[in-house]
Amino acid sequence: MADHHEVLVIGGGNAGISLAARLRRYKVADIGLIEPRTTHYFQPLFSHIGGGAARMGEATREQARVMPRGIEWIRGEAADIRPEENAVLLADGRRIGYGQLVVCPGLQKDWDGIPGLAGAMASAQVTSNYDPAMPEKTWGLVRSLRSGTAIFTQPPGPATCVDVGQKIAYMACDYWREYGVLRDIRVVLVVPTPTVFGIEDVDAVLRAKIAEYGIELHTSTSLAGVDAARRTVTLAGPDGTRELSFDLLHVVPPQSAPDWLKGTPLPAAGDASGFVEVDPESLRHRRYANVWSLGDAAATLNYKSGGALRKQVKVLARNLAAVARGSEPRERYNHYGVCPIALTRHTLLFAEFDHQYRPMPTVPWMDLAKERRWAWVLDRWIFPQVYWRLILKGRA
Numbered sequence: 001m002a003d004h005h006e007v008l009v010i011g012g013g014n015a016g017i018s019l020a021a022r023l024r025r026y027k028v029a030d031i032g033l034i035e036p037r038t039t040h041y042f043q044p045l046f047s048h049i050g051g052g053a054a055r056m057g058e059a060t061r062e063q064a065r066v067m068p069r070g071i072e073w074i075r076g077e078a079a080d081i082r083p084e085e086n087a088v089l090l091a092d093g094r095r096i097g098y099g100q101l102v103v104c105p106g107l108q109k110d111w112d113g114i115p116g117l118a119g120a121m122a123s124a125q126v127t128s129n130y131d132p133a134m135p136e137k138t139w140g141l142v143r144s145l146r147s148g149t150a151i152f153t154q155p156p157g158p159a160t161c162v163d164v165g166q167k168i169a170y171m172a173c174d175y176w177r178e179y180g181v182l183r184d185i186r187v188v189l190v191v192p193t194p195t196v197f198g199i200e201d202v203d204a205v206l207r208a209k210i211a212e213y214g215i216e217l218h219t220s221t222s223l224a225g226v227d228a229a230r231r232t233v234t235l236a237g238p239d240g241t242r243e244l245s246f247d248l249l250h251v252v253p254p255q256s257a258p259d260w261l262k263g264t265p266l267p268a269a270g271d272a273s274g275f276v277e278v279d280p281e282s283l284r285h286r287r288y289a290n291v292w293s294l295g296d297a298a299a300t301l302n303y304k305s306g307g308a309l310r311k312q313v314k315v316l317a318r319n320l321a322a323v324a325r326g327s328e329p330r331e332r333y334n335h336y337g338v339c340p341i342a343l344t345r346h347t348l349l350f351a352e353f354d355h356q357y358r359p360m361p362t363v364p365w366m367d368l369a370k371e372r373r374w375a376w377v378l379d380r381w382i383f384p385q386v387y388w389r390l391i392l393k394g395r396a
């Protein structure tokens with residue numbers, strides 16, 4: 001195994017694989033990719049699995065099957081980055097040198113960030129589609145609940161596609177309505193923001209849906225504690241804290257950059273979130289010219305999601321290929337973000353917006369922020385195929 005690569009990528013998730021494949025298409029040679037997992041996940045399908053509309057097998061592939069040809073897979077875990085020495089240290093003690101480094105290890109889920117949450121995840125009534133082991137548990141809980149209280153929470157702070165917490169709430173309500181039990185279930189949706197989403201047009205559609213399902217919405221509120229034994233949560237809101245009991249709890253956990261990354265010189269001084277300090281448009285590190293970052297681990301300004309990342313991959317790949325040829329990196333990422341929100345188990349809306357939550361529609365003459373059947377078909381059936389066949393091959 002080589003101990004130096006012209007381009008070294010940390011993380012073989014959505015960002016790392018699609019970027020490495022695209023760099024190969026741009027004739028960049030000698031790429032090494034560090035990735036510890038043997039299973040690759042298409043995470044957007046986790047919501048559909050939790051809502052009973054997809055199977056886990058559709059969201060997983062062996063990592064070996066998605067590794068682009070001509071790239072050396074370094075099976076291991078990055079533990080430190082020494083940008084002054086152009087080297088990455090692995091947890092097993094290996095040291096790999098690089099010419100250019102791309103850092104994309106995704107986010108860390110901070111299950112310990114809320115008192116009682118980490119322990120509660122093992123209990124029968126608590127679940128999260130953010131743990132690859134749990135989307136099927138979510139569906140089991142949704143399917144078996146006939147009465148009681150179901151609570152869905154979203155955390156404040158950075159998170160990947162944070163509104164997934166709502167997606168599963170609406171899908172569950174649709175299922176309970178279809179089976180005639182929705183009126184016997186108290187559904188509570190907890191969001192940290194002052195409105196349910198943050199874009200007026202999207203808020204209007206979601207408010208209507210919330211009213212239709214009879215959901216109790218708590219804005220500017222977050223989960224402050226879980227007592228699994230008593231089946232209660234503590235919610236912290238504008239009027240202080242309060243306890244609620246539950247029969248089903250779906251949690252989007254607090255998230256941050258991985259701890260090991262926070263300890264490297266790559267985050268900005270004083271930035272406790274620990275994300276890689278890049279120029280949010282060129283995606284090049286602000287202090288180390290041969291370091292780049294994209295995806296969930298980069299300190300970009302956009303809403304973190306696979307849809308945003310798809311645009312970043314093209315920009316970073318072109319910029320890095322230009323630098324490798326000795327040219328200036330000229331491509332700029334426009335802060336595009338997207339969030340698909342399922343409203344039922346067969347309809348969905350796409351919220352497309354920039355870093356300031358201003359609408360940024362891909363198709364200007366068609367408002368995608370409306371409930372549509374074809375949007376569901378796109379998200380549930382077409383996008384997974386596009387992901388496996390085109391995005392991971394650096395072709396979309």
Ligand SMILES: Cc1cc2nc3c(=O)[nH]c(=O)nc-3n(C[C@H](O)[C@H](O)[C@H](O)COP(=O)(O)OP(=O)(O)OC[C@H]3O[C@@H](n4cnc5c(N)ncnc54)[C@H](O)[C@@H]3O)c2cc1C
Binds near residue numbers: 104
């Ligand atoms: C439940 C859920 C639903 C989502 N739904 C949507 C959606 O509907 N639409 C949408 O656009 N986006 C959605 N997203 C967001 C989307 O999946 C992410 O934005 C995207 O996967 C980020 O890609 P990434 O490569 O930065 O991180 P990831 O895809 O998480 O990949 C990070 C990779 O780095 C590896 N890694 C971690 N630590 C190390 C280390 N120390 N050394 C080496 N490798 C390491 C990991 O094993 C992993 O393979 C969802 C996310 C989740 C969790």
